[in-house]
Amino acid sequence: xxxxxxxxxxxxxxxxxxxxxxxxxxxxxxxxxxxxxxxxxxxxxxxxxxxxxxxxxxxxxxxxxxxxxxxxxxxxxxxxxxxxxxxxxxxxxxxxxxxxxxxxxxxxxxxxxxxxxxxxxxxxxxxxxxxxxxxxxxxxxxxxxxxxxxxxxxxxxxxxxxxxxxxxxxxxxxxxxxxxxxxxxxxxxxxxxxxxxxxxxxxxxxxxxxxxxxxxxxxxxxxxxxxxxxxxxxxxxxxxxxxxxxxxxxxxxxxxxxxxxxxxxxxxxxxxxxxxxxxxxxxxxxxxxxxxxxxxxxxxxxxxxxxxxxxxxxxxxxxxxxxxxxxxxxxxxxxxxxxxxxxxxxxxxxxxxxxxxxxxxxxxxxxxxxxxxxxxxxxxxxxxxxxxxxxxxxxxxxxxxxxxxxxxxxxxxxxxxxxxxxxxxxxxxxxxxxxxxxxxxxxxxxxxxxxxxxxxxxxxxxxxxx
Numbered sequence: 001x002x003x004x005x006x007x008x009x010x011x012x013x014x015x016x017x018x019x020x021x022x023x024x025x026x027x028x029x030x031x032x033x034x035x036x037x038x039x040x041x042x043x044x045x046x047x048x049x050x051x052x053x054x055x056x057x058x059x060x061x062x063x064x065x066x067x068x069x070x071x072x073x074x075x076x077x078x079x080x081x082x083x084x085x086x087x088x089x090x091x092x093x094x095x096x097x098x099x100x101x102x103x104x105x106x107x108x109x110x111x112x113x114x115x116x117x118x119x120x121x122x123x124x125x126x127x128x129x130x131x132x133x134x135x136x137x138x139x140x141x142x143x144x145x146x147x148x149x150x151x152x153x154x155x156x157x158x159x160x161x162x163x164x165x166x167x168x169x170x171x172x173x174x175x176x177x178x179x180x181x182x183x184x185x186x187x188x189x190x191x192x193x194x195x196x197x198x199x200x201x202x203x204x205x206x207x208x209x210x211x212x213x214x215x216x217x218x219x220x221x222x223x224x225x226x227x228x229x230x231x232x233x234x235x236x237x238x239x240x241x242x243x244x245x246x247x248x249x250x251x252x253x254x255x256x257x258x259x260x261x262x263x264x265x266x267x268x269x270x271x272x273x274x275x276x277x278x279x280x281x282x283x284x285x286x287x288x289x290x291x292x293x294x295x296x297x298x299x300x301x302x303x304x305x306x307x308x309x310x311x312x313x314x315x316x317x318x319x320x321x322x323x324x325x326x327x328x329x330x331x332x333x334x335x336x337x338x339x340x341x342x343x344x345x346x347x348x349x350x351x352x353x354x355x356x357x358x359x360x361x362x363x364x365x366x367x368x369x370x371x372x373x374x375x376x377x378x379x380x381x382x383x384x385x386x387x388x389x390x391x392x393x394x395x396x397x398x399x400x401x402x403x404x405x406x407x408x409x410x411x412x413x414x415x416x417x418x419x420x421x422x423x424x425x426x427x428x429x430x431x432x433x434x435x436x437x438x439x440x441x442x443x444x445x446x447x448x449x450x451x452x453x454x455x456x457x458x459x460x461x462x463x464x465x466x
Contacts, residue, residue, distance in 0.1 A: 012161070014342070020159075022344050023233035031459075076101070093398075143174055157183065160201060163185065163187060165199065183201055190401035193401065231450030235370075254299070254324075261296040263358065265283065283361065285318075288318065296358070302326065327342070327349070379427050383414065410443035
């Protein structure tokens, strides 16, 4: 009988597929463990995964989670109480922009009650912990289907690939009640201050010492020995030379000119940056007035979950300047985010987009770190393209994760529409970008360490005996 440990990988939604099932993580994990996949993604997503790894692990559907009113009330109350606590600790009011529930209809009374009740809990942290204990007890009362699944497959360890997805909550709750060791991967560099740690595991996989310090600040009840600085697999793809194709092949596929410099405009989602099309129009117009031998081209990569047509008019207006390179994501059921997932081909597409572009421009995106992997500069848009009561660029850069900049100057700041041509020309001249690129490397090292061996080290950590 095999003495290998059984490790279950939970994929509660499509976004966790890339980092943990398209990377070499499961290959490393299979060396010492039996891998089981528990998921709530589509059959098409499973076929994509199997096309990479073969049918090398058993798969089980994640039981449906129908959150009760009481459970949702407690979860949202914890979120708001923690946001208020985090604001007090960091002295950063922008954290409260993460509390923006839909208060239409019957939701108005629901969220008004939460906003009233939160005053009971915000003054003392131990009250938040008691509230969370109540929430945990409420969770474990139900979800016998999760308990039964875990008893049947007899796993030793569980890793959840996305700490925000509420679909994974009951399974993790059941696992903890059955004394199964649980790990949670923090998905993004800005997640912890937002207090959306919906899935609370025993152990956490962190990107860097900076993220470790954040966990110790926001979740002091979690023991230091349960916090593991492993890095994240998402940057490993940039180190895989087999994913690269020639500039000629890549540019020809998308109608790009190999003789021109290339600026990647990477779009944000509509909520984060609603005026991206206006920014793109400004940039393209300024480029159109540049000398012909200095004009760069724009490679437009929209946010993968942005399926709107909001860029089309601008692209049609400047067909010689803007070339679309759309993300290769699958939308099996577009109204349900859990069935939106990247294809493996998009991993290769993103790697080549970054490798063959000269710089990236956007509103405060993590793509600055992706470009830093190839020592290429980023430009952060830092002016208001229109006057709006609901959004401002000043709020964006007050977000807590930008405090990691400290005194570094790792990006170009585009502070005015009139400076577009000047900043772009500086950015695409690598000789003039030496200081920016140097600081971008320092910033990347703050945000994410162990970029070469993250998936291997995570696999080894999970495979260790208890």
